[in-house]
Amino acid sequence: MEIKPKSCSHDHGNHDSDGYSHDHDHDSDGSGWKSHWPLLLAIVILFAMLVLEYGFSFVPEFPIDLIIFGIAYLLAGYDVLYMAYRKAIRFDFFNEFFLMSVATIGAFAIGEYSEGVAVMAFYSIGEWFQDAAVDKAKRSIKSLLDIRPESVSVKRDDTISQVHPSEVGIGEIIRIKPGEKVALDGELVSEKATFNTSALTGESQPDSKSAGEKVYAGMINLNTVCDIKVTAKFSDSKLSRILEMVQDATARKSQTQLFISRFAKIYTPIVFALALLVCFAPYFFVSDYVFREWFYRALVFLVISCPCALVVSIPLGYFGGIGLASRNGILFKGSNFLDVMTQIDTVVMDKTGTLTEGVFKVREIVSDGISEKELLQKTAALESHSTHPIALAIVEKAKGEVADNIAVSDVEEIAGHGLKGKIGVDEILVGNTKLLRSFGIDYPKEIDTIVFTTVVVAIGKKYAGHIVISDQIKPDAKDAIAKLHALGIKTVMLSGDKENVAAEVAKEIGIETAYGNLLPEGKVEKVQDLKNQNRRLAFVGDGINDAPVVALADAGIAMGGLGSDATIETADIVIQNDQPSKIVSAIRAGKITKTIVWQNIALAMAVKIAVLALGASGVANLWEAVIADVGVALLAILNAVRIQSMRLG
Numbered sequence: 001m002e003i004k005p006k007s008c009s010h011d012h013g014n015h016d017s018d019g020y021s022h023d024h025d026h027d028s029d030g031s032g033w034k035s036h037w038p039l040l041l042a043i044v045i046l047f048a049m050l051v052l053e054y055g056f057s058f059v060p061e062f063p064i065d066l067i068i069f070g071i072a073y074l075l076a077g078y079d080v081l082y083m084a085y086r087k088a089i090r091f092d093f094f095n096e097f098f099l100m101s102v103a104t105i106g107a108f109a110i111g112e113y114s115e116g117v118a119v120m121a122f123y124s125i126g127e128w129f130q131d132a133a134v135d136k137a138k139r140s141i142k143s144l145l146d147i148r149p150e151s152v153s154v155k156r157d158d159t160i161s162q163v164h165p166s167e168v169g170i171g172e173i174i175r176i177k178p179g180e181k182v183a184l185d186g187e188l189v190s191e192k193a194t195f196n197t198s199a200l201t202g203e204s205q206p207d208s209k210s211a212g213e214k215v216y217a218g219m220i221n222l223n224t225v226c227d228i229k230v231t232a233k234f235s236d237s238k239l240s241r242i243l244e245m246v247q248d249a250t251a252r253k254s255q256t257q258l259f260i261s262r263f264a265k266i267y268t269p270i271v272f273a274l275a276l277l278v279c280f281a282p283y284f285f286v287s288d289y290v291f292r293e294w295f296y297r298a299l300v301f302l303v304i305s306c307p308c309a310l311v312v313s314i315p316l317g318y319f320g321g322i323g324l325a326s327r328n329g330i331l332f333k334g335s336n337f338l339d340v341m342t343q344i345d346t347v348v349m350d351k352t353g354t355l356t357e358g359v360f361k362v363r364e365i366v367s368d369g370i371s372e373k374e375l376l377q378k379t380a381a382l383e384s385h386s387t388h389p390i391a392l393a394i395v396e397k398a399k400g401e402v403a404d405n406i407a408v409s410d411v412e413e414i415a416g417h418g419l420k421g422k423i424g425v426d427e428i429l430v431g432n433t434k435l436l437r438s439f440g441i442d443y444p445k446e447i448d449t450i451v452f453t454t455v456v457v458a459i460g461k462k463y464a465g466h467i468v469i470s471d472q473i474k475p476d477a478k479d480a481i482a483k484l485h486a487l488g489i490k491t492v493m494l495s496g497d498k499e500n501v502a503a504e505v506a507k508e509i510g511i512e513t514a515y516g517n518l519l520p521e522g523k524v525e526k527v528q529d530l531k532n533q534n535r536r537l538a539f540v541g542d543g544i545n546d547a548p549v550v551a552l553a554d555a556g557i558a559m560g561g562l563g564s565d566a567t568i569e570t571a572d573i574v575i576q577n578d579q580p581s582k583i584v585s586a587i588r589a590g591k592i593t594k595t596i597v598w599q600n601i602a603l604a605m606a607v608k609i610a611v612l613a614l615g616a617s618g619v620a621n622l623w624e625a626v627i628a629d630v631g632v633a634l635l636a637i638l639n640a641v642r643i644q645s646m647r648l649g
Contacts, residue, residue, distance in 0.1 A: 036128060038075040038076070038078065039075065039076050039121065039124050039125070039128070041072075041075050042072040042073070042075035042076035042117065042120075042121055043076070043121055045068065045069075045071065045072035045075070045117075046069075046072050046076075046114065046117050046118060046121060049065075049068060049069065049072075049114060050114060053114070065113060066108075066113060069108075069113035069114065069116070069117050070108075070113075072117045072121075073104065073108070073113075073116060073117045073120055076117060076120045076121040076124050077100075077101075077104065077120035077121075077123075077124060079124070079127075080097050080100055080101060080120065080123065080124065081097075081101055083095075083097040084097040084098045084100070084101040093272075095268070096306045099268070099271075099272075099302055099303075099305070099306055100119070100120065100123050100303070100306065102299075102302060103119060103299045103302040103303045103622075104116040104117075104119050104120045106295065106298075106299045106302075107119065107296075107299055107622060110292050110295060110296060112296070112622065115621070115622040115623060116622075118622070118623055118626060119303055119622055119625075119626040122626040122627060122629075122630045123306075123626060123629070123630060125630065149165065149180070149181050149183040150164065151163065151164060151165070151183075152164075152165045152168060152174050152183040152184065153174060153175040153176070153177075154168050154172055154173070154174050154175075155172070155173040155174070155175060155227070156172070160175060165183040165184055165217075165234040166233075166234040166235070168183075168184055168230055168234065169230070169233075170230055170231060170232065170233065171229065171230065172229075172230050173189060173227050173228070173229055173230075174186070174227070174228050174230060175225065175226070175227050175228075176193075176221040176225070176226050176227075176228060177221065177225055178221055178222065178223055178224060178225065179220065179221065179222075180220070180221050181217075181218065181219070181220050181221075182195070182215055182216065182217050182218065182219045182220070182221065182228065183217055183234070184217050184228070184230045184232065184233075184234060185214070185215070185216050185217055185230070185231055185232040185236075186214075186215055186228040186229050186230045186231045186232070187212055187213065187214060187215065187228065187229045187231055188209045188210065188211055188212065188213050188214075188215050188226060188227075188228055189211065189226075189227040189228060189229050190211065190224075190225075190226040190227050190228075191210070191211050192208065192209070192210055192211070192224075193208075193209050193215075193221060193222075193223070193224055193226035194206045194207065194208045194209070194221075194222045194223050194224075195207050195208075195209060195215065195219040195220060195221060195222060196219065196220040196222055197216075197218075197219050197577075206222055207219075214231075215228050217234075267305075268305075271301070271302070271305035272302075274301065274305075275298040275299075275301045275302045275305070276298070278294065278297050278298045278301050278616050279291075279294050279295050279297070279298035280294075282294050293618070296621075296622075297615060297616055297617075297618055299622060300615035300616075300620055300621060300622055300624075300625045301612060301615045301616055303615075303622060303625040303626050303629060304608055304611040304612055304615055304620075304625040304628060304629050305608065305612065306629055313597075313600045313604075313633070313636035313637050313639065313640045314597050314600060314601070314640075315335075316637060316640040316641065317593055317596045317597045317600065317639075317640040317643060318335035318338060318593055318597070319335070320593070320596075320640055320641065320642075320643030320644050321335065321338045321589055321590070321592065321593030321596075321643055322335060322338070323643075323644055324589055324592070324593075324643050324644065324646060324648065325338075325585070325586065325589040325648075328582070328585050328589070328648045329575065329576040329577045329579075329582060330573065330574070330575055330576070330582055330585060330586050330589065331573065331574040331576065332572070332573055332586075332589075333571070333572050333573065333574075334572070335593075337555055337572045337573055337590075338589060338590040338593045338594070339590065339594065340536075340554055340555045340572070340590070341538070341555055341573070341586055341587050341589070341590030341591075342587070342590040342591050342594045343536045343554070344489060344536050344537065344538045344554065344555060344587065345488070345489060345490060345535055345536050345537070346489065346490040346491075346492065346530060346535040346536065346537040346538075347484055347489055347490070347491050347492070347537065347538050347539075347540065347583060348491075348492045348493075348494060348526075348527060348530065348537055348538070348539045348540070348549075348553070349491070349492070349493050349494070349511075349539070349540045349541070349580070350493075350494060350495065350523075350539075350540065350541040350542065350546050351471075351493055351494070351495035351497060351502060351505060352471060352495065352496075352497065352542075353541075353542035353559060353578075354540050354541055354542055354559055354578075354580065355473060355474060355477045355493065355505065355509060355511075355580060356471040356472060356473050356474060356477075356505065357471060357472045357473075357474060358471065358542075359389075359393075359471065359472070360389050360390055360392070360393035360453070360469050360470070360471060361393055361396075361397070361469070361470070361471075361472045362393055362394060362397040362467055362468070362469060363452060363468040363469060363470040363472075364467070364468040365465070365467050365468075366465050366466050366467075366468075367464065367465035368463055368464055368465045369462070369464060369465075370459070370464055370465070372465075375457060375464060375465045375467075376394070376397065376398050376467070377398060377406060378406060378423055378428060378457070378459065378464075379394055379398075379428075379430050379455070379457050379467060380394050380395050380397070380398030381406040381407075381408050381423065382408050382411065382419050382421050382423075382428055382430050383395055383419065383430060384408075385408065385411045385419065385421070386413070386419060390453060390455060390469050391419075393469050394455065394467060394469070406423060407423070407424075408421045408422065408423055408428075409421065409422045409423075410422045414431065414435060414438075416434070417431045417432060417434050417435035417438065418430050418431015418432060418435040418455075419431060420435075423459070426459050426460040427458075427459075427460060427461065428457070428458070428459050429441070429456075429457065429458040429459075430455060430456075430457050431455065431456065432454070432455070432456065433447060433448060433454070433456055435456070436456055436458055436463065439458070439461070441458045441461060441462065441463055442463060443456055443458075443463040443466075444463070447466055450468060451498075451500045451501055451503075451504040452468050452469065452470040452501060452504070453468070453469040453470065454466050454467070454468050454469070455467045455468075455469060470501075471505075473505065473508060473509060474578075474579065474580055476579050476580055476581040477509045477580045478508070478509040478510060479581060480579075480580035480581040480583060480584055481509050481510045481511055481580075482510060483581070483584045484583065484584060485510070485512075487584070487587065489587075490512060490513075490535075491510075491511045491512050491513070492511070492512070492513045492514070492515075492526075492530070493505070493506050493511045493513070493514040493515070494514075494515050494518050494522075494523045494526055494527075494549075495514070495515070495516050495518060496516075496517070496518055496519065497516055497517075498516055498517065499515075499516035499517050500516070501516060502514045502515065502516030502517075503516065520546075520548060520549075523546070523548075523549045524548050524549055524552060527539060527549050527552050527553060528552065531552070531554075536554050537553050537554055537555075538553055538554065538555040538556070538557055538573075538583070539552070539553035539555075539556055539557065540557040540558075540559070540575075540580070540583060541557075541558065541559070542558065542559035542578070546558075547570045550570045550571050551570045555572050555573060556570060556571040556572045556573070557571055557572070557573045557574075557575060557583065557586070558570070558571030558573070558574050558575070559575055559578040573586055585648040588648050589648055592643060592646060592648075593643060596639055596640055596642065596643055597640075599639055600636040600639055600640060603632060603635060603636060603639075604632050604633075604636055607628055607631075607632040608628075608629075608632070611624070611625060611628045611629075
């Protein structure tokens with residue numbers, strides 16, 4: 001996988017219509033000393049000539065000095081001159097290569113040989129550091145994401161063979177040793193195994209899996225040899241989709257990037273025109289006009305006008321923002337969505353699978369006349385004869401607590417009501433309140449007011465207690481909502497669940513507005529209503545029924561761990577570990593990136609305007625112009641690279 005941020009650099013033939021945007025095609029060792037020996041030699045020659053000129057007052061006579069400086073100039077600027085030529089024959093004159101070539105050749109034309117070499121050398125040094133910064137960013141993202149193993153152990157005909165993951169078919173069994181990365185999505189065949197999921201989720205906490213549970217490519221097996229049954233081809237694995245999304249994201253420009261590209265196309269010809277005015281306009285207004293003096297000022301004006309600091313550092317800033325989010329388990333499908341997240345004022349969320357776990361769990365046990373443990377044991381003993389999700393939740397809760405001597409007989413399912421059976425001589429009823437009413441058994445009337453699913457139990461024709469079942473709220477949901485409110489963001493929950501259940505969950509985690517009993521089209525209507533109020537909103541969901549709303553929102557966010565493929569494909573942002581708190585992290589990633597980008601814009605424009613004015617007035621010379629230009633570019637790049645070491649909290 002090759003991820004290429006757009007940059008102002010030597011692309012040796014790659015042409016981009018934006019005028020200033022070029023691909024960094026250097027290898028990772030392109031910033032090493034050996035590959036830059038011509039530039040280093042040019043600097044040595046320049047330094048030696050300056051020592052002779054200013055230290056010993058000895059300057060070789062013409063044409064010897066021209067030849068020596070000319071050699072240094074070609075060593076330092078061959079790549080720049082070559083790119084200027086390549087673009088000029090395509091009638092592309094408004095680029096930094098042509099600008100630097102004109103400025104430095106002009107310096108030679110008026111005899112300022114040392115300054116011409118210095119401008120080219122310093123510019124090339126700046127390019128060197130830019131290449132190094134971009135290469136570092138590329139390596140950082142690639143090492144983070146390109147973690148697919150080159151081979152995998154597959155069981156075939158009672159033997160273990162090493163093959164490329166793309167050669168493994170669905171249904172085959174692969175073997176993963178401790179410390180190895182899982183190469184393909186599948187289901188665990190072995191009884192148990194523990195995996196590090198940080199490559200997918202950004203979280204390093206070990207995840208224990210049991211037989212039949214899903215295991216994804218990119219996970220690392222921690223402690224025991226395990227077998228996995230492959231369920232998806234290599235190209236269709238979750239990790240492959242992540243890699244594809246991140247690669248696509250680096251190619252999708254933000255509005256700021258697009259603006260800067262358009263700005264550079266307009267800005268550069270204007271600067272050329274102004275440089276011509278600086279050179280020739282004074283002829284009509286200055287009595288002692290000297291062409292050489294004003295031509296020199298125009299050259300200074302051209303050097304400092306190069307917008308390389310903007311054109312390199314801004315895409316690099318967004319690239320760093322995408323990398324920062326990826327390391328935290330958040331995938332932006334384009335740098336434009338980093339900008340969108342900074343404008344969000346309303347976050348609309350689905351309930352099940354987004355704010356809750358999406359599985360039934362026992363919430364509360366209330367007993368009457370017997371202990372809670374005994375109530376749970378006897379209820380679970382009867383519910384073990386059912387496959388209903390509610391029954392499974394009770395059985396799961398009672399694991400390890402059901403006594404072996406609890407034998408249930410005469411089990412009968414009463415449709416729409418529950419189960420009936422016998423434990424010893426006592427009849428036991430487990431189900432809803434309609435079941436108890438049909439048998440004429442009284443129960444506390446406050447049970448009818450309980451919002452969540454309630455299983456009532458009667459033993460020996462007498463009410464014995466009830467068990468409250470609900471979808472468990474995710475551990476960080478309440479904290480996520482509080483942090484969104486602290487940012488001044490309105491929260492809304494949409495659910496297909498009952499209105500009173502949705503209201504109770506919203507109240508528990510602090511959501512301001514909640515709507516229940518919504519079909520997919522109902523969710524679309526609610527989101528459209530909010531958009532009609534000029535709200536900038538993000539929608540967070542996980543089910544296939546959320547895909548239409550995800551597409552409608554300004555920023556569609558999918559829970560990628562349990563979410564449906566349709567929703568993940570439609571979404572603009574994917575949260576890999578399904579944690580609601582990552583919504584806040586996504587907003588922070590956008591704000592950090594935007595801050596860095598605008599810091600760079602402000603810095604570059606302030607310095608350039610100041611030095612342009614000094615150059616036009618004759619105060620700044622070529623040395624000062626190039627140092628200011630390279631200096632501000634390096635500062636902007638270092639500021640952009642800083643994103644890679646930040647934390648989202």
